Amino acid sequence: MSDLRDLYQQVILDHYRSPRNFGVLDPATACAEGHNPLCGDKIKIYLRMDGDRVDGATFEGVGCAISTASASLMTEAVRGLERPQADALIASFLALMTGDGNGAAAVDLGKLEVLSGVKDYPVRIKCATLAWHALRAALEGGDSEAVTTE
Numbered sequence: 001m002s003d004l005r006d007l008y009q010q011v012i013l014d015h016y017r018s019p020r021n022f023g024v025l026d027p028a029t030a031c032a033e034g035h036n037p038l039c040g041d042k043i044k045i046y047l048r049m050d051g052d053r054v055d056g057a058t059f060e061g062v063g064c065a066i067s068t069a070s071a072s073l074m075t076e077a078v079r080g081l082e083r084p085q086a087d088a089l090i091a092s093f094l095a096l097m098t099g100d101g102n103g104a105a106a107v108d109l110g111k112l113e114v115l116s117g118v119k120d121y122p123v124r125i126k127c128a129t130l131a132w133h134a135l136r137a138a139l140e141g142g143d144s145e146a147v148t149t150e
């Protein structure tokens with residue numbers, strides 16, 4: 001498990017220091033904000049849909065290493081997916097992070113799996129899932145705010 005923990009830290013730090021797809025997407029077809037009051041993370045997700053396909057995804061905001069890295073990894077993972085694939089990816093990632101492993105096997109999460117290391121720190125799970133709740137909100141209609149409070 002120490003290998004996974006090292007990988008987890010490397011990937012988190014890499015994406016925190018050099019976030020991918022960081023900035024406003026112009027033009028965007030949908031956006032949604034996520035706010036995690038427990039940590040102070042605030043992230044805004046921008047999407048550009050081409051029909052049912054995610055043509056582009058970016059994010060901006062301020063957050064801790066985990067919320068930033070998760071958003072960065074998310075924007076990479078979701079780009080190019082059809083809407084049903086994106087929904088399945090969100091569901092699988094949230095299942096992975098919240099401990100219900102049943103949905104996690106549905107989609108190969110690739111390097112997103114390193115974020116499961118966050119499960120060792122329960123208060124950080126909301127940091128890791130923030131961008132994903134915001135992505136779901138953007139896919140479902142945009143211009144809404146996802147708050148991880150429960």
Ligand code: ZN
Pocket residue numbers: 036039040041063064065066067126127
């Ligand atoms: Zn955080």
